[in-house]
Amino acid sequence: MIDKILQLRPFIPRPIYTERITPFIDKEIIKVITGQRRVGKSYILLQLIVEIRKGNNNANIIYVNSELKPHSHIVDDNTLYNYAKDNIKQGVRNYLFVDEIQEIVGFEKALRSLLAENCCDIFCSGSNANMLSGELATLLAGRYIEFEIHSLGYDEFLDFFSLENTTQNLNRYLTVGGMPYMKVIGFEEYAVFEYLRNVYSTILLKDVVARERIRNVVFLENLVEYLSDNVGNLFSATNIAKYLRSQRASITPQVVINYIKTLTNAFFIYKVPRYDIGGLKIFEVGEKYYFEDIGLRNCIRGFDMRKDIGKVMENAVFLHLIRCGYKVRIGQIGGNEIDFVAEKDGSRIYLQVAYMLFDKATTDREFGNLQKITDNYPKYVITMDEYGSGSNNEGVMQLHLRDFLVINNL
Numbered sequence: 001m002i003d004k005i006l007q008l009r010p011f012i013p014r015p016i017y018t019e020r021i022t023p024f025i026d027k028e029i030i031k032v033i034t035g036q037r038r039v040g041k042s043y044i045l046l047q048l049i050v051e052i053r054k055g056n057n058n059a060n061i062i063y064v065n066s067e068l069k070p071h072s073h074i075v076d077d078n079t080l081y082n083y084a085k086d087n088i089k090q091g092v093r094n095y096l097f098v099d100e101i102q103e104i105v106g107f108e109k110a111l112r113s114l115l116a117e118n119c120c121d122i123f124c125s126g127s128n129a130n131m132l133s134g135e136l137a138t139l140l141a142g143r144y145i146e147f148e149i150h151s152l153g154y155d156e157f158l159d160f161f162s163l164e165n166t167t168q169n170l171n172r173y174l175t176v177g178g179m180p181y182m183k184v185i186g187f188e189e190y191a192v193f194e195y196l197r198n199v200y201s202t203i204l205l206k207d208v209v210a211r212e213r214i215r216n217v218v219f220l221e222n223l224v225e226y227l228s229d230n231v232g233n234l235f236s237a238t239n240i241a242k243y244l245r246s247q248r249a250s251i252t253p254q255v256v257i258n259y260i261k262t263l264t265n266a267f268f269i270y271k272v273p274r275y276d277i278g279g280l281k282i283f284e285v286g287e288k289y290y291f292e293d294i295g296l297r298n299c300i301r302g303f304d305m306r307k308d309i310g311k312v313m314e315n316a317v318f319l320h321l322i323r324c325g326y327k328v329r330i331g332q333i334g335g336n337e338i339d340f341v342a343e344k345d346g347s348r349i350y351l352q353v354a355y356m357l358f359d360k361a362t363t364d365r366e367f368g369n370l371q372k373i374t375d376n377y378p379k380y381v382i383t384m385d386e387y388g389s390g391s392n393n394e395g396v397m398q399l400h401l402r403d404f405l406v407i408n409n410l
Contacts (some may be wrong), residue, residue, distance in 0.1 A: 001050065001070065002042045002063040008156050011043045011149060012160055012183070015024035016323065021147050025052060026093070026121055030140060031112055032132065033125040035149035036267035036292045038148060038199050040180045041125040044149055045097050052095055059091040062120065077106035082113055083213040102126045104212075113400060115143060127207055129265045129376045148267075151293040152178030153323045154316065156346035161187075167386075170402040175293020175303055176253060196299040207266040214262060219244070223259055227269060227289050228300045231311040234274075234286045234330075234341075259292065260289075267292055270317070275329035275341055277373060277376045288330055290318045309384070313401055314353045317382055320405050321351075336369045342410075349379040349410055355384055380404070 024031055025048070033041045042065075052059050062084055079099070088094050098113065101107045101124040105319075108131075111122060122231045132146060152160060154170065157178050161352050163169045176182065179199065185191050206221065212222055222280045226240060236261070237253035246253045259365050263269045291297040294312050303312070321328050321342045331338030340351040351371055357363045367375065370379040371394055379396045382404050383389075389400035 001068075002061045005063070006046060006049070009043065009046060012180075013047060014044065014156060015039065016153075017147060020052055021041070021048060022170070023098075024145060025055075028118060029117070030115060030144035032136075032144050032146045032160050033123065033149055033266065034129065034132065034146055035127065036126075036151070037127045037203050038181060039149050039151045039267075040098050040177055043180070045099060045123060045125055049095070049097065056093055058092050060087075060092050062094065062096045063166070064097065066103045066257055073102060074305060076104060077108070077110040080107055081110040081113060084110070084120065088119055089386065095247075096120040097124045098122075098124040100125060100127060102128050102131045107131075108139045110220055112139045115140070116173045119232050127266065128211060129267065130211075142206060146169045148322075150319060150323050151295075152180055153320055154178070154402070155408065158406070159238075163408060165402055167384075170405075171305070174294060174316060175298060175311070177293040177298065179293055185316070192295065193299045194300060196293075196295050200296055200299060203266055203268055208268070209261045212262040214259070216255075218394075219255075220259055220262075223256070224236055224263070225301060226364065227260075228297050229264075231290060231297060232288055234290060234316040235367050236286055249275060262311070268296075268324070270318070273329055275331055277333045277338065277341065290315045292319075294319075308314045310353070310355050313355060313382070313384070316401065316405060317351060317353050321410075324408055326410075333369070333372055336372065338369055338373070350377060350379045352381045353383075355386070357381075357383055357385055367393050367396050369370075380410070 021031060021157050033044055035041050050063055064074055064080065064083065066072065068072055074083055076164055097146070098104070111124070114120060114122060131409070136144065143250065155175050158165055158169065160180065160183055172187065176187065176189065179196065181195065182192060185195055199387050208214060208220065209217055222244070231334050236302055237256040239258050241253045260271070264271055269289050269291055272290065274286050294315050297315065317340065318328060321340060326344045326372070327339045328344035331341040339353045340352065342349050350373060352366045352370055354362065354366045356365065366381050370381065373379065381396055382401055383400045386400070388398045389403050391398050
């Protein structure tokens with residue numbers, strides 16, 4: 001079956017992910033591929049299968065996808081375990097791939113047994129963070145490693161569609177986002193946003209409402225609209241509860257917190273806490289939220305380039321940072337905010353995002369906030385100004401967004 005699937009699903013390589021995962025092939029640890037629905041997790045699994053076969057043409061691949069009719073009977077840990085064991089071949093290396101594993105009840109029990117028996121190398125994908133915080137973490141603590149997949153970054157977007165790095169194509173990316181299936185449906189905005197609305201409905205109904213047993217669907221939809229309007233703004237559950245009460249919706253702050261958690265579980269949005277740069281502490285109140293895909297954010301409320309450009313720029317910078325493996329927080333030094341503090345492998349970078357440096361006051365504010373930080377880590381101001389990209393202002397580098405988004409080694 002897997003050979004037929006590979007023939008029917010040609011793919012474009014995404015080395016930013018496969019190069020992180022391939023060193024763990026044939027290691028006795030479960031490889032878990034996570035991420036929002038429709039960002040390309042299934043294709044990453046297929047690329048890993050191709051990589052395995054390059055090194056071992058005799059490898060026995062056991063592939064499970066409960067959406068396929070031949071696998072529809074695999075609904076729980078017993079049927080998963082029995083299917084894997086029935087397809088193990090002696091005398092060769094065996095590899096088990098399970099797509100959207102959260103659809104299989106009690107899957108972690110089957111994985112634990114298969115791992116203990118050391119009968120196959122295990123790879124799986126899932127679209128809900130709960131599977132890593134529940135029984136999987138309890139039963140398999142220290143025996144799995146997670147790799148999070150995201151929608152296309154701008155550099156991947158250019159590669160997928162054979163585009164030049166121009167302002168026109170950057171604006172296109174900031175409008176339609178980076179869902180990989182656009183390779184099939186094209187760029188016509190009506191078709192793209194129809195597709196994105198369908199993806200949004202699927203995520204909301206299947207990965208949030210059904211899985212998390214949400215009752216107040218209308219409030220959930222209003223909350224998503226509120227978040228899409230307030231990308232990059234400091235947020236508190238108390239304030240949004242007050243706002244919703246002003247709209248005659250009686251919601252407590254705890255309900256707001258719970259509903260936001262369901263959206264982060266589905267990898268639909270990301271919570272970014274505030275960080276006191278001087279005091280090295282995390283603030284308990286006030287955080288920001290960003291969307292996994294800019295196009296999905298835009299399909300919810302529409303996209304007005306003049307009004308929304310600052311929001312989507314920030315969202316694009318955040319997504320690029322997490323794709324590159326950074327842990328991201330909002331910085332604060334004194335009374336001044338730093339848009340992003342990003343850390344990886346013991347190093348750190350600071351970033352401010354501004355649409356245009358219209359005047360001296362704007363320039364002084366964006367560069368000045370970074371210049372107040374006394375350490376020697378790199379500092380960037382990311383803009384859409386056509387002039388000044390690559391220039392250095394007292395230790396702070398200015399970069400055009402289109403230049404920043406194609407740098408994978410910051």
